[in-house]
Amino acid sequence: MINADTYKFSIFKILTNSLCKTNKDIKQYIAFSVIKLTFFLTVSILVGIIGFLIFKGARVISLDFIFKMPENSMTSGGIFPAILGTFYLVTLSVIFSAIPGIACAIYLNEYGPKGFISTLIRISINNLSGVPSIVFGLFGLAIFVKQLNFGISILSGSLTLSIVILPIIISSTREALMTIPQSMREASMALGASKWTTIWKIILPQALPSIMTAIILGIGRAAGETAPILFTAAVFYSRELPKSIFSEVMALPYHIYALITEGTSPQQQIPIAYGCALVLLFLVIIISISAIFIRQKQRSLYAKTGH
């Protein structure tokens, strides 16, 4: 959201600097028109994508589609194993990444010495979030699948996904911690609280809504990623539902990829792929909306304080 704002602002600036310096009204008119245009463009792209998917995929969506196993070598039936697989992968990857991520953010913001090393860690985290996800996939294949011998499994896939979302969780949590005013820490310490008590009882509860938002955004990211699970967890078709964390699974994003590239009867399978995409998109949208909702709730909490 911030990115979009700064983007619009920079266009606004370029325009106002280069065009018609004489007439303020014209400048304003142009700037506002550009802002409106980009706004409608952004919205229409989103609406376009959703509309396209609904148009292409809605007719296969039904309760059976969501809750049944695939049939007739995936030319009919449901996509339940893929939904379930994505659910397993996402849940485990959040469990694996949330605790170390939050701990790392607490260390960086509250305990760690401010200096060369913390700068180095910060830069590493930023770079980690820029690494293409296929590289994480290869890393997961080499380390979790081969070296640690977890095989192609839910465990390998969710560990790989957890590395993908770790930087998101660390940097958002750290930002959340930074917004807690220093005076809160001082107030607590001055009452004879230790640093840990202050973090546990005062800082974390106040930062919790933002941390939850970060985790939910991480869930959205993990649910949509294909490349990290390509070699580590996902299979095109499994006869039964996964039995343990060492089973291989079907997953929504990979299922779409597989149906389109490897399907044997495109006539039936391409609509199913669109249906999958629609389900995945709605999952991610629901997740994002709940993140916005939590953030909004937190904002109204702070509006009271006047900060």
Next chain:
Amino acid sequence: MLKLDTEKKEHNFSYTSVKNAMEKVILDPSQKARIKVRNLNFSYGEKQALKNISLDIYEKKVTAIIGPSGCGKSTFIRILNRMSDFTLSSKVEGEILLDGKDIFSKDFSPVELRKKVGMVFQKPNPFPKSIIENIAYGLKINGVKDKHKIEEKVIKSLKRAALYEEIKNRINESALGLSGGQQQRLCIARCIAIEPEVILFDEPCASLDPISTAKIEELILELKNYYTIVIVTHNMQQALRVSDYTAFFLMGELIEFNETKKIFENPSDKRTEDYITGRFG
């Protein structure tokens, strides 16, 4: 060139001849000193914020720290309960004795120290919790578990902070709904709930209106009967109204320390006189 400038500046400020700074620091042997500060130096980064400070804080008296902005008065008061520990790359020399025990010694933990030496800050900083929770927090982290005892202590400290009558019907509401002055009195209540021996006030009225300020001053005079108080203030009238002893700081040095009356009626240093008559600062 730069060096020359600073030398010139120093020269400007030594216009009164102070041969022995201690002469202007008059300690009162008839009073019981709770805190003894001796030869305290404090620096952060390259900057030396406090230079060779020595003074006493007396039991159940109000000691005011006055001086212009940047003279080190807030820095000084924050060392007294080691809130200064959180200042990056800072260094303390000299000693501060609380009842004869060095607060910087290894067996005196800062957590223990802060239980004994409480602090009220410049801006009211209640936690975003209910009024009762704000005060109960300090009690809970210091090991009080019994619910009735906590409630009893909360009410007692609210009464002592002269806040209870105003808010007794909304004790479970958010502390953020209180006015600035009420928030500051809540912070005072929070501080006295854990029964400190010394209370440090760091410009407690800086962000308050005159009526709230008057209430806090009244409260400080009342609290003097139970606690030893140190107050940093920008306001000379306030120092005169509430304090028994006054220390005048200038550019990190303690220029003068004496009974408040003597400081205001008959300052022994030209710089003190200039400051309290409003010629600079």
